[in-house]
Every structure is written in C-alpha cells, then in structure tokens.
Amino acid sequence: MKKRYFPILLALAAAHLSFAEALPGTPASTNAPGADYPRILSDNRILFQIEAPNAQTIAFHTDKTYPASKDDKGIWTATTDPQVPGFHYYWLVIDDVRVNDPASETFYGTGKQTSGIEVPESGDAGAYYQTQNVPHGEIRERWYHSSVTEGPRRFFLYTPPGYDQSPDTRYPVLFLQHGGGEDERAWPIQGRVANIMDNLIAAGEAEPMLFVMERGYALRPGEEPIPFRMGPDVSMEELNRQMLKRFASFEAVILEDVIPLIDAKYRTIPDRHHRAIAGFSMGGFQAYMIGLQNLDTFASIGGLSGTGHFGTADIDPETYYGGVFADPDAFNEKMDLMFFGHGTHEPERMMDGFNAFHANLTRVGIDHVYFKSEGTGHEWLTERRNLRELAKRLFK
Structure with missing residues (x-):
C-alpha cells in the first residue's frame, strides 16, 4: 500500500474511535x-x-x-x-x-x-448469577419418547461440578418449571441456572443437586388444548378448574416419563426427601398442583411468583387438593420445605393473589418460607433471587 494512503486510513480510524x-x-x-x-x-x-x-x-x-x-x-x-x-x-x-x-x-x-x-445490576449485586472463577457444572440436553404424548419431548438437565468425576456420588433432584409463554430453555438461558448453582455450591451455600427443566405443556393423542380464559366474567373457581384440567397431561409426563427416566439414567437419590418441584408463575401453579397431589413423590415444593390457588378466596383445608391441609401438623411433619416467593412490584391482580395465598397458608397453619424480592416485578430478576433463596434451603 502506498504511503500516501496512510494519513487517510489514520483519519478514518480516528473518526471511528471518536464516534464510538x-x-x-x-x-x-x-x-x-x-x-x-x-x-x-x-x-x-x-x-x-x-x-x-x-x-x-x-x-x-x-x-x-x-x-x-x-x-x-x-x-x-x-x-x-x-x-x-x-x-x-x-x-x-x-x-x-x-x-x-x-x-x-x-x-x-x-x-x-x-x-x-x-x-446489569450495579456493583456486586448480580454477581451470584454471573460467570465466576469457580468449578462449573453443565447444562445437558436430553430428547426422549414420551409414553404419554406418544411423541418426542426434550428436557434440559443441570449437573453440578464434579458429576462425571464422582461416579459413586448420587444427587437430589429439583424439577424446575418455566413460566407461561416460555419453554424448557427459559431457566437455562434467561434464568442463569448454571451460574447461580455453580456459585452457590462453590460458596458452600447450596447442596450439589440435579435440575430437570421440562416443557410445561403436554397433550395426549387426540386431546384438545384447553384455552386459558381470564376476565371479569370468569370466576377464580372456574380458573382453578381450567388450570387443573389444562395441566393433567403434563403431570402425567412428569410422573410417568421424566422421573423414571431421570432415576434410571442419572445418579439420583430416588426417594421423596431428595426430590423437589418448583416453578415460575404458571410453573409455580404446576409445582403446587403436582407436588400436593403426589406427596409420596415430593417432599419439597416451591412457588416462584406462582401459587397453588388463583384468587383471594379462603382455602378450605378440608377440600383443597383432596384435604391435603386438613391436618396441618401431619402435613408439616411430612414436608421438608414449602417455599413461596414473589416480587414487591408484581402486577396488582397477582399481588392480591400472592398476599392471599401467603395469608391462607398462615391461617391454615402450613409451615412455609416466605420471601419477597424488593423492588422487582413479574420478571427474571425476581426469579433469579427466588431460585437463590430456594436452592439454599433445599435438601439440607
């Protein structure tokens, strides 16, 4: 290149730097x-x-x-x-x-x-979900054929640091569900699951565990999807009935497909005390729905900006999920952890429901951990914080 072009190139580079x-x-x-x-x-x-x-x-x-x-x-x-x-x-x-x-x-x-x-959060406030210089686990993708839907399905699996290097070690499992309008990619990507757990485990604040993140929608062959209808003309009782019907096939996927596969193919501790279910928003409802109806399978349940009951009406402990709260002392003795968390700036209708659910659990006498994320709404920072607090308490 001729020397006379150098001043031009330098001027262009300087202009670019000045613009940047x-x-x-x-x-x-x-x-x-x-x-x-x-x-x-x-x-x-x-x-x-x-x-x-x-x-x-x-x-x-x-x-x-x-x-x-x-x-x-x-x-x-x-x-x-x-x-x-x-x-x-x-x-x-x-x-x-x-x-x-x-x-x-x-x-x-x-x-x-x-x-x-x-x-980004200022200072070190968001360090717990950033990549740090600590031992790292892995996010693994697993496809399988569902006996319930009679078709292919996928879940993502978090394995903690050292999983492959410790063939004699077995681990507890958290089944973690996404929110409405999302899928099994949400927690690994938007939720920063691997970073959160790697950092907690490295700090000694959480037990090493497996995470299973499935797609929260399922239909049996020939089954029509049940629309999710909200509005002033839809009662909370009707909404609860809709949700129970809407996710019945997904419950079967978890119980009949996913748990047997996880226990067969990965090194789990296959008992209820080492198995938890939790979720964000819609996934929180699924967690309570599946967990409370299958206490022989799960001993820990978490609702992350999601409850087990829509609306503000009182829960009847004699009829709620077949009377699961009818004997609160027996329920509390049976469960290892009931967790409920949400942001302080969630949408008003959600906040009304969240406050009512916490009040219902308290009134009925159900022991639970109640966490509030200050200054956040129905968003991923709330759920990253929720997951951090939940994971610290699981399988202790």
Whole structure:
C-alpha cells in the first residue's frame, strides 16, 4: 500500500474511535455481535435505535410502549424510563406490526421468539448469577419418547461440578418449571441456572443437586388444548378448574416419563426427601398442583411468583387438593420445605393473589418460607433471587 494512503486510513480510524466514544452508555450484553444498540445508560434507561427510512411509525415496547422519533437520515430513536436490572423481553412495533429487533439476540418468551435485553445490576449485586472463577457444572440436553404424548419431548438437565468425576456420588433432584409463554430453555438461558448453582455450591451455600427443566405443556393423542380464559366474567373457581384440567397431561409426563427416566439414567437419590418441584408463575401453579397431589413423590415444593390457588378466596383445608391441609401438623411433619416467593412490584391482580395465598397458608397453619424480592416485578430478576433463596434451603 502506498504511503500516501496512510494519513487517510489514520483519519478514518480516528473518526471511528471518536464516534464510538461519543455514543452514550454501553451496548447491552444481549445485543447481536457488533451491534451498538440498544444501549444501557448510566441510570438504567435503555436507548433504542433502528434505521428504517420508509417506516411511517415505530415504537419500542419494554415495560410499556415508547414511541420513537425519526431524524433526517431515517434513523428512529427512543429512550425508556429507568428499568429494573435483570432480563426483559422487548419488541418493536413498525407501522402497527410487532417485530423483533435485528440488533438483539432473541429468546423464547411471550409465546414466540422475542428480543431480549439484560440490564446489569450495579456493583456486586448480580454477581451470584454471573460467570465466576469457580468449578462449573453443565447444562445437558436430553430428547426422549414420551409414553404419554406418544411423541418426542426434550428436557434440559443441570449437573453440578464434579458429576462425571464422582461416579459413586448420587444427587437430589429439583424439577424446575418455566413460566407461561416460555419453554424448557427459559431457566437455562434467561434464568442463569448454571451460574447461580455453580456459585452457590462453590460458596458452600447450596447442596450439589440435579435440575430437570421440562416443557410445561403436554397433550395426549387426540386431546384438545384447553384455552386459558381470564376476565371479569370468569370466576377464580372456574380458573382453578381450567388450570387443573389444562395441566393433567403434563403431570402425567412428569410422573410417568421424566422421573423414571431421570432415576434410571442419572445418579439420583430416588426417594421423596431428595426430590423437589418448583416453578415460575404458571410453573409455580404446576409445582403446587403436582407436588400436593403426589406427596409420596415430593417432599419439597416451591412457588416462584406462582401459587397453588388463583384468587383471594379462603382455602378450605378440608377440600383443597383432596384435604391435603386438613391436618396441618401431619402435613408439616411430612414436608421438608414449602417455599413461596414473589416480587414487591408484581402486577396488582397477582399481588392480591400472592398476599392471599401467603395469608391462607398462615391461617391454615402450613409451615412455609416466605420471601419477597424488593423492588422487582413479574420478571427474571425476581426469579433469579427466588431460585437463590430456594436452592439454599433445599435438601439440607
């Protein structure tokens, strides 16, 4: 290359560096490789930008919808309010069409592949779900043929550090379910399960255990899906009946397919005292539904922003899940752990139900651990915190 081109190249490089330094905030860790936007500002606002000169309107939706403004080059920009740290789904609305952001990685949530963004916590507050210099476990993918659905299914499995190097060691198992609109990838990816457990185990704060993360939907051959209907005309009693019917086949998958497979193929301790079930939101309802109806299988149950009863009505201990709470002293003696946690800023209708469920358990006399995540809503930071607190208490 001739020397006369060097000054030009140096000038271009300097201009690029100057432009990069001038951009506010920092690119999100969830951006597609090389994408400068979205950017996280110092006060946790998110700066979105996209080039679309022919669009008529564009908005970005995170906690709410933020209309974008267009400059003379066809670049649209929007800035959100300050966001709670942690993981959030988001999307664009371009001329009334909901689309993903090409500058972002996508994640299965809201019933489809959806853009997502990670807002970092300040200081060391989020260190427990970050990758640290500690021994690491593994996330394993397992396909199998279901006898219930008569088709292929998949779960993800977390094995703790040293699993393959300790062939004589057996482990307790937590069956951990995702929320509505998500699938078996949610806890390994959005929930940061492996990092949370690796760090807790390294610190001596949690027992080494296996995690099984299945897809929370199942239909037998010929079975029609039961729609999830909510609204002012649907009573809480009807909603509870809907949910029990909706997840009956999934319960069979866990009991008839997954548990036998896990116990046969992995080094578990196959008894109820070393088997727990928990879940986020919809998965929390599934955990209580399956756990309370199968106390010979599970001795620990966890609801993470999810309860075993919709609405605010009193639970009748004589009829609730066949009278499982009718003798609270016997129930408490039988169970190792009942855990219930949620954020302090969950949606109002959910908060009413969460407060009522905690009050019901207390009134009926059911021993339980009650945890509140301060300042968070129905989102993944709440559930990472919930899981941390649950895991510390399991199998002790």
